[in-house]
Amino acid sequence: MLSLADKVWQRACTEDPHLRAGPSVHDxxxxxxxxxxxxxxxxxxxxxxLAA
Structure with a gap:
């Protein structure tokens, strides 16, 4: 979780495939x-x- 806390969520998800698989809803x-x-x-x- 520190990787997420230290970065904006988009960057953290871009860099970590495990975090990228986590979001269920966006906007x-x-x-x-x-x-x-x-x-x-x-x-x-x-x-x-993430590309938007």
Whole structure:
């Protein structure tokens, strides 16, 4: 968690694949595929969110 505390979350997620897999929602958009499929909702990848 120190890596996240020392950086903004976007940079920490870009540098650490384990953190990148963590976010489920960003700015009202689902980023976790399994949740999106279970709820039949659209999903945006975490990589897409980080690239914006």
């Amino acid at each position: 009202g958009q689902l980023t976790y595929g399994a949740v999106a499929r279970a709820l039949d909702l659209p999903c945006v990848s975490t990589d897409t969110v």
